[in-house]
Amino acid sequence: MLIVFAAICHKPFPAHYNNMNLDDVNIMANRLTAFQTLERHTRRTFGLALTTKCSVACGHCINDSRPGGNTEIALAQIDKLCNEIKAFGEFDTVNMTGGEPFDNFDLLNNATRIIASYGLEPTVVTSACWAISDEASRYLLTELYESGLKFLVISRDEFHEQKVPHHFVVHALRNAIQVGISPALTLTTGVGLKGLDDLLKPISEQLGSDKFNQIEIMESNLLRAGRASQLPPEKFGDAGVHDSSPFYCHVGGPILLPNGEFVACCGAELPISSPLRRGNCDMINASDMTRSLKKDPIVRMIRYLGLRRMAELLGPDEFSPTIWSFIYSANPADMCTVCNYLLAEPSRVARLRYYAQNQDINSEMTIIAALLYGDNSALEEKLCV
Numbered sequence: 045m046l047i048v049f050a051a052i053c054h055k056p057f058p059a060h061y062n063n064m065n066l067d068d069v070n071i072m073a074n075r076l077t078a079f080q081t082l083e084r085h086t087r088r089t090f091g092l093a094l095t096t097k098c099s100v101a102c103g104h105c106i107n108d109s110r111p112g113g114n115t116e117i118a119l120a121q122i123d124k125l126c127n128e129i130k131a132f133g134e135f136d137t138v139n140m141t142g143g144e145p146f147d148n149f150d151l152l153n154n155a156t157r158i159i160a161s162y163g164l165e166p167t168v169v170t171s172a173c174w175a176i177s178d179e180a181s182r183y184l185l186t187e188l189y190e191s192g193l194k195f196l197v198i199s200r201d202e203f204h205e206q207k208v209p210h211h212f213v214v215h216a217l218r219n220a221i222q223v224g225i226s227p228a229l230t231l232t233t234g235v236g237l238k239g240l241d242d243l244l245k246p247i248s249e250q251l252g253s254d255k256f257n258q259i260e261i262m263e264s265n266l267l268r269a270g271r272a273s274q275l276p277p278e279k280f281g282d283a284g285v286h287d288s289s290p291f292y293c294h295v296g297g298p299i300l301l302p303n304g305e306f307v308a309c310c311g312a313e314l315p316i317s318s319p320l321r322r323g324n325c326d327m328i329n330a331s332d333m334t335r336s337l338k339k340d341p342i343v344r345m346i347r348y349l350g351l352r353r354m355a356e357l358l359g360p361d362e363f364s365p366t367i368w369s370f371i372y373s374a375n376p377a378d379m380c381t382v383c384n385y386l387l388a389e390p391s392r393v394a395r396l397r398y399y400a401q402n403q404d405i406n407s408e409m410t411i412i413a414a415l416l417y418g419d420n421s422a423l424e425e426k427l428c429v
């Protein structure tokens with residue numbers, strides 16, 4: 045520890061670090077709506093990954109879920125989580141994901157009941173692989189509605205399409221609306237992928253416009269992580285072309301994983317020493333974990349400074365030439381991989397924490413926090429000093 049600290053203290057503030065420029069402001073302005081939409085959906089939501097099992101096994105799955113996945117969260121851990129976040133008061137929704145949550149329907153139904161019993165809103169993300177008919181869909185969704193489910197989000201893109209037919213999605217959406225569960229579609233789109241209109245057309249035609257208009261539509265980008273890292277470059281659009289965007293990530297967590305571990309985000313599998321891993325739920329209170337997460341300088345840097353600047357701060361000497369060249373030519377699909385490279389070594393993390401104390405960097409993060417996220421807390425703290 046002493047050696048790392050000494051090395052950091054003798055490392056001057058990097059000369060190659062550039063302060064925020066107008067390009068960043070333009071990119072920021074272009075992305076403001078997307079950021080605000082994401083923030084609105086995640087700010088008061090705690091993620092809960094129920095299982096690593098998924099019978100669908102899509103080619104682009106970033107958490108590598110598969111039929112043989114056998115890790116499942118314990119009901120006692122869900123109960124403890126809900127108790128703690130209800131008392132904390134900053135969350136009103138628990139969003140269940142996986143794997144495929146419907147692959148263990150009893151677990152999904154019991155989790156829904158526990159979440160609702162604390163006055164929190166249960167929501168679920170699914171592929172709709174279980175919606176084989178209207179009758180089967182109505183039966184399962186009625187059970188979940190009676191247990192308290194509020195929102196059904198169906199993932200859709202060209203990869204899900206290969207495994208789950210359109211009419212399964214239509215069964216799920218139609219019956220969600222009929223039993224009283226709000227429906228949504230989340231679509232993974234991008235330059236090299238099937239577009240929004242092509243994905244929605246067969247669903248809207250079968251569902252009819254009156255029901256289709258009740259569905260919330262969200263879009264997200266393909267990430268080159270997990271099994272998606274095996275996909276050909278053309279699926280990621282402009283792969284290999286230098287992208288100058290700052291790579292802000294809103295770090296959309298926190299999430300409780302099926303193995304009982306808290307993590308800061310739903311990105312690709314995190315390195316063992318990553319500060320985005322926040323400990324086991326049996327040992328830590330969810331509210332304490334969330335408070336420390338929000339204040340963590342590394343999380344603030346990812347949100348407000350962006351991964352590109354964090355890499356610039358560390359500089360090329362910190363990485364092998366191959367990794368530095370990857371980081372330099374990365375596009376937005378590579379954000380999680382870049383993030384994992386930056387945070388894979390404790391010495392890099394320690395150095396970033398040191399840089400986070402710099403006054404210029406702090407000022408920049410404070411401004412971005414206010415502009416992009418509407419988070420004025422750091423500005424208000426300065427006013428109080």
Ligand code: SF4
Nearest residue numbers: 098101102105143171
């Ligand atoms: S993307 Fe979703 S449906 Fe596809 S394999 Fe992963 S968890 Fe299963």
Ligand code: SF4
Nearest residue numbers: 293309311379380383
């Ligand atoms: S970029 Fe980093 S913080 Fe953001 S989702 Fe990926 S791994 Fe998580």
